[in-house]
Amino acid sequence: MKSNHRLLSLLFVLFSFAAFAQPKAPEVVTGSVSGVVMDTQLNQPIPYATVVIMTSTGETLTGGITNDDGVFEIKKIPEGAYTLKVQFIGYEPVTRDLVVDRDHRETDYGKINMDAVAAELDAVNVVAERTTIEQKIDRKVINIGKDLTTAGATAADIMNNIPSVSLDQQSGALTLRGNSNVQVMVDGKLSNIAPDQLLKQLPSNSIKKIELITNPSAKYNPDGMSGIINIVLHKNANVGFNGDVSAGLSYEKNAQFNSGLNLNYRNGKFNLYSNYSNTIAKNANYGTIFREGDNSTQFFDMLNDRKSHLLKVGLDVYLNEKNTISVFTSQNSFKGEPGGNIDIVYADDMSRNLMQDFGADMDNYSQQYNFDYKLDFEKEGHNIEFEADYNTFDAEEDTFFDFTGTTPLSDYEDFVDTKRNRTTLNLDYVNPLSESEKLELGAQAILFNTDIGYSSTGQSFNAEGNLVPTPSTHFDYNRNIYSAYVTYGKNYEKWSYQAGLRAEQVNVEADTNSVRAFTNDYFEVYPSAYVTFNPSEKNQYQLSYSRRIDRPGVGQVNPIREWSSPLVTEYGNVNLLPQFTNSLEANYTRSFEKGSFTAGVFYRIIEDQINQAVYVDRFNLDRMVLTQDNFDSTTAYGFELSSNFKAFDWWSINASYDLFNQTQTGITEMLDPNIENPTAADIIQTSEEVENTVYNARVINNFNATKQLTFTAFAMFRGPQAGIQFRNKSMFMTNIGARYSIWEGKGTISLNYNDIFNTMKARFTGSSPYLIQGQFNWESNTIYAGFNYRFGDSKYRAKRRKQRDDNEASGGGMF
Known part of the structure; x- marks a missing residue:
């Protein structure tokens, strides 16, 4: 035993000497x-x-x-x-x-x-020549350059140039990663204006960047399976008086004009700003649908005449270094007069020919009032902020339908009156616990109400199949959301992580005089997590997870008829339930001397998926009825590739490719094709499953001819898509443009020729409930000319106001 102790003592002494003998690591x-x-x-x-x-x-x-x-x-x-x-x-x-x-x-x-430079450009907004893409911890940021602002007059004109984003120029439907369940925000705030109308009102040169937040953290509202598209506008926040003015004109068959004026004045204590933009445009849309069963062809010829005005006025008051109060109001008016005719020609029986003329008078007005107070504590980044936002929307729509031909229906008019209001209260607290840790807490209340009244001079079929006067309908929908969140983030050497949890209590009540009242109250939690690894300045790896929800929109639950033609009508489903998504995403970013490369993959598990149901009208077997319903769970996956590359000093390239796959389930009905004169008893109902794979490719080339003159070439290919009702064929588009800088960079003249080969056509086929094939065209083969001029002082930027859904500050914006 003593020998063992001696041996251990000897080993201890030897190792001690060895340790002392080792050279010390350099400090x-x-x-x-x-x-x-x-x-x-x-x-x-x-x-x-x-x-x-x-x-x-x-x-x-x-x-x-x-x-x-x-x-x-x-x-x-x-x-x-x-x-x-x-x-x-x-x-x-x-x-x-x-x-x-x-x-x-x-x-x-x-x-x-x-020291200020007297000869420096007195620009309010300094816009990069070319668009660049950044991958941040929870979002992809597309910094909009002059190459995209020359693509068209409005935000709608540049959306198809954005990676992973697609905009249907015919219907206005916006999708992110192949899915239309996406929230659209402007400077981190929702609007009561419909996204398709909003995108057509925002001037393209007012956009600073577009953020694709595909896996938002628990701090953000969980709405939207695909995430959030946040449009960040240029801020006018320089000392003194400054501003800019812009105008654009696009033309193919009809003129589309827009203009804007931004003004700003700031001194040491306050920042006052106002922004105005308008759009005056006519858009033609025409197409055909051929139905094989009865050898009929529908010819559509439509024209939409619209005018809109958007005004924002705001004030930031800097009480002292720690206290800031901000207020603003946005006022928006829109007038649309869509109209046209639908001719239905039966080649085998001309006596059945039918023509429908229609026209609408649509007016809507929206208002937004916002108050914000921010208190900064002594510690850098330690603050608390309260925000109150009130948003209203009022719309009136009067539509007439005139018929010529053999039909049991007489001419009639529909009247729809819509009122919406939303109150949002936010309280956010941020505390940097240390140099590497940050805690965020917050609470939110969103009180939403919509009231829709419908009346008609026409007739409808009752339950017995008899024509009776169409009853008036009143639809009242209320949804209140109360939520709280917490997130914790930490940086450790080359690693950073963030975890969060959001809890929500939702109360939904829908009531109409034609359908029994519907209520749906539920409590849900939405976790999120992010991990980022930066092995070097040139490489970044990211992994993220979030749970999200798609709450049914008003149009999806509204039982009042949304749209009607002689052979198609559409209603909402008041019993529609929310759809939930668990989303996992991984991204890799590589920076190199002449650009960057980003690759990403995602996988989603979707519960209670919302999809289309297509029925045969029991009272008119030639008519189909479209609505929405909940179906079984499904999955979706995809990947994205994007790159910025400056090949030479005079040539730069932005390229992207994305592919998405989702299995869709829906209900379809059709008449038994084996029966010559089918009745309602011969309707066959099936549950249909469709494997939809969507892919898109885009490339933007910028060529600098001189310091003042730059040329742009853009090409896009969109692959075929499969849905429950239709199979859409592929599309291709090529644009070319030029921009010239004048007056020492203060002014820019732009010229663009869009869809130069006139290939943007919506071509489709369908098999349920009828075998059809069709094509629609719109004014895509346009010439666009634009002008922008910036003026005023540029001493330094004002203290900026935080955007709730951006974690960045903001000042006076366009909207």
Whole structure:
């Protein structure tokens, strides 16, 4: 036993000597630098100035930006001799020598004064020449360059240029990753304006960036299976008076005109801004549908005449360095006069020919009132913010239908009156627990109500199959959502992670005089998680998860007839339940000297999927009825590839490819094809499953001929799509454009020729409930000319206001 103790003692002594004999690892010396950047003349801090640390060879080692108070601090700088460079638009760059060693670990420069450049461009918005793509922890950010703002007059004209996004120019349906269940926001806020109308009202040159938040964290509303499309607008927040004016004209068969004016004035205590835009346009749409069973052809010829006006006025008041109050109001008016005719020709029996003329007078007016108060505590990034938002929407729609030919229906008019209001209350608290940890807490209440009244001078079939006067209908729908969330994030060396949980109590009540009252109250939780690994500055790996919900929209639950033609009518389903999605996503980003490359994959599990149900009208067997219903669970998956590449100084390329797959389940009905004169008893109902694979490819080329002149070439291919009712064929489009900078960069003239081969046609086939094939055309082969002029001061940017769904600050925006 003693020998064992002696042996252990001897080994201990030997290892101790060995340890002391080992050379000590060299001490790793790192340092930090700090300071505050000031305007020399105004003696005020300059927020969001860029601060970079450069090596002796001129390469950027690291860097950062100043905060709202002009303060910056950069840590973990390796030992060595460097140059510190401070830059901001409208100012002369400032450089300082920097040494990091054992004797100089912390350097504080104190005040760094910057002088304004008198000859600098006095631009409100500085727009990059080409569009770039960034992959952040929870979103893909498309920074809109001049190559896309010249693509068309409005946001709707550039959506098909965005990776993973598709916009049906005929119907206005917007999809993200092949799915239309997506939330559209402007500067992090929802609007009562329908997305298709909203996108046609926003000028394209007012858009700074578009954020695709495909796996939002628990901080964000969980609505939308595909996620959120957040349109971030340029901010006018420079000292003094500044603004910009723009106008655009597009033409194929009809003229489409839009214009905008943005004004801003700021001094040390307040920031006052106003924005106005309008659209005056006519759009033609025409097409045919051939039905094989009865050898009939429907000819559609439609024209939509619309006018809209959008005004926003806001004020930011800086009470002191810690307290900010912001208010704004948006006022929007829209007038649409769609009309046209539908001719139905039966080749085998001309006596059945029928023509329907229709026209509508549509007026809607929406208002938004917003109040925001933010309190900053002593610790940087520690704040609490309260926001109240009230949104209203009023619409009147009068539509007439005139018939010529053999039909039991007489001419009639429909009258629809819609009133919607939404009140949103937000309370957000952010606390950086340490340099590497952050805690966020918040609560939200969304109170939504819509009231729809319907009356008609026409007739409808009753339960016995007899024509009776169409009854008036009143539909009242209320949905209140109360939620709270918590997120915790931490950075550890090359790793960062974030976890969160959102809890919601939802109360839904729908009531109509034609269908029994419907209620649906439920409590749900929505977890989210993110992990990011940055092995180097050039490589980034991300993995994320979130649970989401698709609440039925008003149009999906509204039992009042939404749309009607002689052979098609559409209703909502008041008993429709929410659809839930569990989404898993992985992304990889590689940065290189001349650009970047991003690849991503996703997988979704969808519960109680909402999809289309197609029925045969029991009272008119030639007519189909479209509605929505819940079906079994399903899955979806896909991948995306995108790249920015600057091949030469004069040539840059943006390219993307995406593919999505989802199995869709729906109900279809058809008349028994083996019976010559079928009745309602001969209707066959089937549950149909469709494997839908969608793929898209896009490429944008920018060619710099001179410093002032740039050419753009864009091409897009959209693969075929399969749905419950239709199978859509592929589409292809090519655009070319040019832009020229004038007046020392203050003005830009744009010219674009869209769909130069006139190939954008919606071609489709269908098998249920009838065998059909068809094609629709719209005004895609257009020439667009635009002009933009920027004026005013550009001393420094104002303190910005936070966007709830962006985690970034904002100032006066367009909407």
